Amino acid sequence: MAITEEHFKKIVDKLVFMKDTSELMIDLAYSSLLLNSQALAEEVEALENHMDDLHTDFELLVLSSGFTPEESKDFLGLIRLGVVTEEIADAAMEIADVVLRGLEPHPILKLVIEEAEETVTRVKVSETSPLVGKKIREAQIQEETGMWVLVIRRGNWWLRPRPDTVIKAGDVLIASGYAEGEADFEALASGVKEPVKQEG
């Protein structure tokens, strides 16, 4: 049985998704330290659980390719790549675990992250937000606030935002960008005109 290009495309899509998820987890994990944010650390934990499922799906997909013994080496490479991507996700989880265990991050950690990174924020879309019902493309979030939506959590699902993804009330948007845009982004999602001052 010949392996179809479509099957390969599925494998690649899954791998790209795992890779993106693990990198998102690293960003979120460092951000949880920076902000000493239990909530962000919990997002990392949720993604880690999701990652385990993704990894299993990926392995099953690779194993069901119907490869010949001669091709097995090429597929071993893919399996190992999946394992390593999972290891990166685990490392992100270890970083977030510092926050979950209430080890107050040392000031040095904040300096390290601030020197290297942009900020990450998470906000819930309210019923009255102008974003509700709009596609990501139409929402112009980046143009308006400079923040880039990394991921959307809808119930138990994590969605990678695509141009035609429709934003719903109750969605949790996680975005990164420069700190100046953060207040505007929160105001946009919460449907409150003036930027709201956040506690803590």
Next chain:
Amino acid sequence: MAESEKIDYEPISVREALTEMKDVSEIMIDLAYSAALFNSHELAEEVLELEKRVDYLAYIIDMNTMLAARDAEDAKHLTAVTTVAAATNKISDAAADIASIVLKDIGIHPIVRKVFEQVEERLARTIVKPDSILVNKKLDDLELAAKIGVDIIAIRRRQKWLIDPSEKERVVEGDVLIVRGAPHGVDELKALAEGKIKELE
């Protein structure tokens, strides 16, 4: 088995060491996936070079955090630092594992590479030859991003790494450039570095 480098205590600040470790580990991941997907031994070797640097930094961070703890409260705070350093080290180990997949020729199925190539930007390594027009130019004068859509994400100069080099940095003969961009632009930059093209339009 290569001989391990001896480690001596150095009074490098934990902040500096950890910032470098974080930046380097993130570049390593990008390089490692690119090495795997384009089956590039060159990139895989760079990943292993960087891995040595991270291992070294990990020891330095350990020694300096131990010295910094004076009481239980300090120790508690510093545990967060060593945990993060260990996790960052683990990320770089993972990148090195990917590089080993490439160097041991375990391989990734060529068709996967073909599909991936359509979606991903390319990373590549190139060495600056003496007769290259890049020599002695400042990065912001070259305007590589604007002209050919390529970013220099790191420079290796002898044993030293410049991660995310400043715009004021000058290219030196023998520099190893790690670049990112669309395949066409990357090929053009390689030709420029090797002195095969003498003009940057």
